[in-house]
Amino acid sequence: MRLTTKGRFAVTAMIDLALRQGSGPVTLAAISQRQQISLSYLEQLFGKLRRHQLVESTRGPGGGYTLARKAKDITVADIIVSVDEPIDATHCAGKENCHGTGQRCMTHDLWTMLNQRMVEFLDSVDLQKLVDEQIAKGVYIEDRGPAKRAISSAPVVKPIRVNAPNSVFALGGAFAKT
Numbered sequence: 001m002r003l004t005t006k007g008r009f010a011v012t013a014m015i016d017l018a019l020r021q022g023s024g025p026v027t028l029a030a031i032s033q034r035q036q037i038s039l040s041y042l043e044q045l046f047g048k049l050r051r052h053q054l055v056e057s058t059r060g061p062g063g064g065y066t067l068a069r070k071a072k073d074i075t076v077a078d079i080i081v082s083v084d085e086p087i088d089a090t091h092c093a094g095k096e097n098c099h100g101t102g103q104r105c106m107t108h109d110l111w112t113m114l115n116q117r118m119v120e121f122l123d124s125v126d127l128q129k130l131v132d133e134q135i136a137k138g139v140y141i142e143d144r145g146p147a148k149r150a151i152s153s154a155p156v157v158k159p160i161r162v163n164a165p166n167s168v169f170a171l172g173g174a175f176a177k178t
Contacts, residue, residue, distance in 0.1 A: 007085035009037050010045045011130075014079050017055065018071045018131045019141050025057075025064030045083055052082035071128035077119055079127070087122070089114045 013031050020026045028046060032039040046065060049055045056068045067074065080087060089111040096104045135141075 004085065006045070006083050007080040009035075009041065010049065010079050010083045010085070011076055013037065013042060013045065014049070014054070014067075014074070014127055015130050015134060017065055018067060018127050019134060019139065021067055021071070025062065025066050027064040030064075048083045049079070052078070054078060054082055067127075071131055072126050074127040075123050076125045076127070076130070077122035080122060087115060087118050089118070 012035050016031045016035055017026050028039055028042045031037065032042055046055060046057075050057055050065075050068075053068050054074055055065045057063070057065050077087075096108065
């Protein structure tokens with residue numbers, strides 16, 4: 001069994017989202033930047049997560065994604081299954097047609113049991129546990145509260161007061177006083 005990037009990225013993005021849940025909606029652009037995951041790939045994954053009711057989206061300024069349920073009510077298995085990630089170690093995808101002959105291979109039952117154990121394990125790990133582990137490791141989350149939109153993203157520059165003559169006449173007057 002091999003977990004592809006689809007499942008890994010989905011779990012990673014959901015941990016990132018859950019870590020910042022208290023600050024309001026989280027943008028995919030922010031997750032993309034922090035986790036180094038393509039924005040277009042995240043959009044595809046979050047479309048599937050939203051259809052499976054694991055996340056909710058908010059449109060407009062200050063919008064983004066939030067968890068649709070509490071983190072303790074979302075399991076890793078929920079996330080992986082929602083993005084269409086197969087959890088299957090058998091060669092035949094569980095169809096019992098391992099060699100194309102209509103018969104099971106000698107290790108079919110072994111791989112089927114492994115599949116069951118993997119699903120049980122992934123179903124036993126909830127998102128809150130993963131979030132708590134990240135916090136215990138010292139992951140820093142800036143607590144900014146709900147996002148506030150400004151008119152301009154450019155920094156406010158205060159004018160500089162220069163105590164110098166502003167014309168030729170004032171310059172001449174400044175030299176005349178000395």
